[in-house]
Amino acid sequence: MLEPVQMLISVSGVALVLLLVWLATRRESPVVLGGEAGARALIERELLGFEVAHLAVDVGGRRALALSRDGKEVALAYVMGSRPTCWRLPAAGLEPLGTRPAGEGIVAVDVPTGDFTRRTFSLELQADDARSLLGLGRWAAA
């Protein structure tokens, strides 16, 4: 185990690292997906063989949900800290929990993922986008 002096050095060092990381990164603009084009490119690049048929991007620009052309899969794109990434889930059984108002003309859609690290994937969408997404027969029928 660490001696007290070594423990003090370690704790102080960790605190210093975190302080300097905070100072170095606090003014950085939040990373976004880059609109529909960026989200589509990200999904199709990261998820081999996934062809986006329908895409809805969160109003904050950091999350998106896409349905595949064959209707069998859903892609969830999001920014984790400062790194965009995607999940690929079977469309079958993946139903939105529901919607709730999230501001004027904005609707929040919650999608249960079944994943321990992010149980619910929430998107805030323009009302039209939400209606379009939720009304997609292929997803509803999947």
Place this chain on the structure above:
Amino acid sequence: MNLHFPDPVQYAIPIFIAMILLELAVFRFTHRDEYELRDTTASLLMGFGSTIAGALVGGTIVVVSNWVYGFRVWNIGPSWWAFAILFFGDDLCYYWFHRWSHRSRLWWAAHVVHHSSQHYNLSTALRQTWTGGPILTWVVWLPLSLVGFPIQMILFQKGISLVYQFWIHTSVIGRLPAPLEAVLNTPSHHRVHHARNPRYLDANYAGILIIWDRLFGTFIPEDAADPPIYGLTRNIGSFNPLRIAVHEWVAIGKDVWAAPGLVAKLAYVFGRPGWSHDGSRHTADEIRAEWERLGRPVMHASPS
């Protein structure tokens, strides 16, 4: 044999911190966003937790190693030649421990923690597992006790290896001179290991010497045309250390519960990571095969 060796990791901690600060400064002045506060915090907390977890199982490891040592073939004391042989022996054990940690889901559930950051910087080196001890990942080193190396010597050499592997977790250093790249595990080789590009999956398991990968056919060089993108083929969605530590265990539990039949249940525990009974998920080999089928597309850096 009454031996005592210092713990190299304890002495290296101030150097670790100084190197992280130096790397942070380099990224700051080159305008690269390689550090993220929550990511770094999670990595450092995983490192602390790993130290505690290691201390909890350390006694068991020593007891079992000493028991095996009782059946030793030779009596090997601390001499220069003994440490020279141990250097290679420990590194070979590390290679197989690491390879199996990527190819069996049981051990992957512990090791996945180390790959769970989408960043590749020196703090990532400290993002270590909390659950490797209880699932016996340390048994790979028991042959060294059977050969005749005292546990104190083995632990010392493992510490040296751990300290060596810290500095290779960086994208600041490009490539080293060719003779070094040929023999040593370098930042370039280890970037490949942490990459999730299909081209690079399941490669470069080396600790200190890359020769094992070259020898056993798992070496893949870094390709400037396909820069490494870091993290998991399916990244985690949390910076919470507890979730990072146990997420794959939870996933295994869910899969085993839902699997049809004993064979599938066992395969979810002992099979390759990514295996699924219904083909809904994919192993590294399957991902690479699909990538080949699609014409080997390059995985560019994500937009920001």
